[in-house]
Amino acid sequence: MGNFFSTLDVNERKGTNEIEDETRAIETLLKSAKHRRWDRVWKILGTPNNPKRDRLFNVIPENRRWGILHQAIYWNNKQVLLYLLRYSACDSEIRTKQCTSECGDTSGKSALEIAEQYQYMELAEVFANHTSKREDQSIPTFESYDNYDRNTSLGLLAVSLAAYKHTFHPKPIDPNKSIIDILGDIFDDINHSDKRWREVQDKVCDSVYVVCKENSSRIKKSSSRHEIFKNKIDTYTEEENKMYTFLNVAFRRQRDKN
Structure with a gap:
C-alpha cells in the first residue's frame, strides 16, 4: 500500500x-x-x-x-x-x-x-x-471538489488529532510539522505495526459510536489492517452513509465560519 x-x-x-x-x-x-x-x-x-x-x-x-x-x-x-x-x-x-x-x-x-x-x-x-x-442552519451536505478547501478541512482533522493524540501519535509532535506530514507519520506507524492498527481500531470505533453505532460496529469487525483501512474509508466516503453527511455538514460549517 x-x-x-x-x-x-x-x-x-x-x-x-x-x-x-x-x-x-x-x-x-x-x-x-x-x-x-x-x-x-x-x-x-x-x-x-x-x-x-x-x-x-x-x-x-x-x-x-x-x-x-x-x-x-x-x-x-x-x-x-x-x-x-x-x-x-x-x-x-x-x-x-x-x-x-x-x-x-x-x-x-x-x-x-x-x-x-x-x-x-x-x-x-x-x-x-x-x-x-x-x-x-440550512447547509448542503455535498462539497464539490472545485470548492474544496484543504486548509479548512485540515482544521477539523487537527481537532480530531488533538482529541485522540495519545492513540494516534503517542510521541511528542513537532510543532513545526504540517498536519499533512503528521498524518503521513501516523499512516506509516499504523501500516507497519500489527499492534498499532488494533489500538487505533478500538479508539476509532469509540469515536464513531457517538454519530453512528452501525459504522462503529462495521469498523470493529475489521480483522486485518487492510480491512480496517477499507472500512474506515467507506465509512467516511459512502454518500448514503450517515457519517458522510455528518462530516460534510461539519466541513461546511467550518468553511462558512472561516
Whole structure:
C-alpha cells in the first residue's frame, strides 16, 4: 500500500500545528467540566458572544465518555446548561460514548435523554423550549471538489488529532510539522505495526459510536489492517452513509465560519 501523503505537493505540506497545546486544552476542558470548574471551562471556550476555542465545544476525547453538555446535566445545573446552549457551536444532540453510570446504561444518549434518565425534569424542560442554532442552519451536505478547501478541512482533522493524540501519535509532535506530514507519520506507524492498527481500531470505533453505532460496529469487525483501512474509508466516503453527511455538514460549517 503506497503512502498517499508523500505524493502531495510541497506547498500543501507547509505549515505548523498546535496539536500538543490543543490536546492539553481539551483535557483541561473536559476535566474541569467533570469537576464543576466552570470558570476554567469559560476560560477556554470564551463567551457565547466572544468565543475563543469553541471549536472544542463538542469534543469527547479518547479518555472521556461524556462531553461538557452531559456534565452540566450530571451536576443538575440549570444555569450552566442555559449558558452552554447559548454557544452557536453547541450541538445539543451530541451523544455519549458507550458507558454505564449510576443511573444505568447511558450509551449513545443525548443530554436530554440523560436528564430524563436522572429524572431532572426541570433540565429536560429546558430542551423542550430550546431551538438549536445549528438546526436552523440550512447547509448542503455535498462539497464539490472545485470548492474544496484543504486548509479548512485540515482544521477539523487537527481537532480530531488533538482529541485522540495519545492513540494516534503517542510521541511528542513537532510543532513545526504540517498536519499533512503528521498524518503521513501516523499512516506509516499504523501500516507497519500489527499492534498499532488494533489500538487505533478500538479508539476509532469509540469515536464513531457517538454519530453512528452501525459504522462503529462495521469498523470493529475489521480483522486485518487492510480491512480496517477499507472500512474506515467507506465509512467516511459512502454518500448514503450517515457519517458522510455528518462530516460534510461539519466541513461546511467550518468553511462558512472561516
